Amino acid sequence: MTKQRLVILGGGESGIGTALLGNAKGYEVFVSDNQKIKEKYKQVLIHNEIEWEDEKHSENKILNANIVMKSPGIPDNVPLVKQIRKQGITVVSEIEFASKFTKACIVGITGSNGKTTTATLTHHILKQELNVGLAGNIGDSFAKQVLEDDFENYVLEISSFQLDDIVDFKPEIAIITNITPDHLDRYNHQFKNYVASKFRIAMNQTKSDYLIYDADDKVITNYLMNHPVQSTLLPFSLRRTIENGAYLDNDKIKITIDNNQIIMPTTNLTLEGKHNIKNAMAASTVAHLLKIRKQTIRESLENFQGVEHRLEHVLKINKVQYINDSKATNVNATYFALESMDAPTVWIVGGVDKGNNYEELFQFVNEKVKAIICLGVDNEKLINTFGRMVDVIIETQFVSEAVKIAYKLAEAGDNVLLSPACASFDLFENYEDRGRQFKNAVRNL
Known part of the structure; x- marks a missing residue:
């Protein structure tokens, strides 16, 4: 042969x-x-x-x-x-190829934002009690792990580009964290193409598989109304009561699957911000499905350290907190970052604009941002958009300079936030490179 x-x-x-x-x-x-x-x-x-x-x-x-x-x-x-x-x-795609050679239970996670945090957090909870690998867009490749480790379970962070080239791939549990405009240059600038691409994660699922998704996300709920999937649906919400799925009741996450309910307090979550309560809900729902003990889920949520370059607290210098959110490569990610700021903020923003609409940030910029530092090759759009909203707006092409300017502008009790809302390819190798340079510059102050 x-x-x-x-x-x-x-x-x-x-x-x-x-x-x-x-x-x-x-x-x-x-x-x-x-x-x-x-x-x-x-x-x-x-x-x-x-x-x-x-x-x-x-x-x-x-x-x-x-x-x-x-x-x-x-x-x-x-x-x-x-x-x-x-x-x-x-x-x-690699995901499609490698899945042919494993019988593992697969948890597939996609979405415009939150997928790395949700995948890392899900893996962090599951690994306390299960034999589980973390792969996809993160860490060692899925194919290599199938060859070398052959875990019984995998948590895969999956991009829309990887989903575009699946044929039979089917996760037993799929998560869609949220869908907001991103990467539209790859989808003929049609948002609907990008949405359909994300939903490919459920295209081969059957009734015995699960789709966990944000019920507060209109893009997702509208798509599901018009394009029903075979999967058993487990929504999560911060706004309304969910019978089968997860919701927030006062400060408690309540998760119900087949009349079996668990309750998690959110008061001691290490991750800050409303969006992280959603990430915690999605991860906990997976854990509950896979019969992880409630105590284990709770402890894991309370000791999870978060993801590098995602609202990462770098250092406090002269009572100013420096925060690295370099992974925020689109407006929606920066929305979450600004939303979670609880003090006047010097915001470092900019890079390769993917056709961004900054309007949804206006309320937070007006409320919380005292100065803007534009870090990019072409900052014209940012200056035109935000120039009148803040007293100080400054341009630079060097991280070290951006951090020094921020150091001069920030006062005790303020935050300095790197949350670019843009891709990094104009001045950096990737968002990790941008985040590391920021952290080094802060440490060298």
Whole structure:
């Protein structure tokens, strides 16, 4: 029998993981990357005798594939991808490919914001009592973990780009945290395409699977009304009583599944802000479904340390709190950050604008923001939008300078918040790089 040929486009974390898994499962594997493959990944390919190329795509080695695994970073409208599809070659994401080789119970988490926190928190609770891996958009690739660890359960953080290339993938438990406009450049600037993409997480689910979602999110509830899913629905809400699912009653989270109710106090949650109560509800609902003890859930919620670059308290200097929210790459994420500020705030914002509409931030900027520091190559839109709302608005292209300016502007009791509402690619490698530079600058004050 001839070997199936697996071609992998993109030699990053997901690509290398898929190459290793495919190689172990008897595929003839070829990895092709248009950019330079990182040295550490190259070494893995060489060590495992997997054929690869970088800084080019050789069509003669790609178009003879039986199956192509495409990195989520590569858009569908690239000529090479169009050609692959035109030839009838199946294109899948790493999530789709790896799920074929595990019988594990999968918890899949998507949404515009909150998915990393919800995934990390869910994993933090489950790992107290279950054998569970954390993968997807986070940590070691899912494919690599399926090959090396084969956990009995996985919590996967899944982006819309990864969902675009699933075929049969089906999580037993799916979560949609929220849906707000993001990445529209990849969806023909049509919000409805992006929404449909998120809902692919439930497309293969049946009645015995669960969809946990924010019932306060009109985009989600409207979509469900017009496009019913097969899944058993478990909504969560801060505003109304939920019979099957989770809701907030005074300061208590109440979760009911099949008449079995658990109650969690929110007074000792380590995570601040209303949006984090929602993340806690989603994670606790998963834990309750998977029969984790109530005591364990409560303790885990109270000792969870949060996610790096997400409302991360860096240092307090001269009674000023410096907060790193570099992961806020869209307006909705920054909305949550500003909403949770409880003191006058010097706000550092800017980067690559993805067609942002800043209107929903106006109320918080008027109430809480005393000065704005624009950190980007092109800050014109920010200055036009917020220039009249604050007394001080300053531009810079250096994090170290932004932090020094903030240090001069902030007084005892104030916050300095980096929450860019934009992508980071104009001045930084990625949002992690931006967040680390911010933290280093604060520590060097």
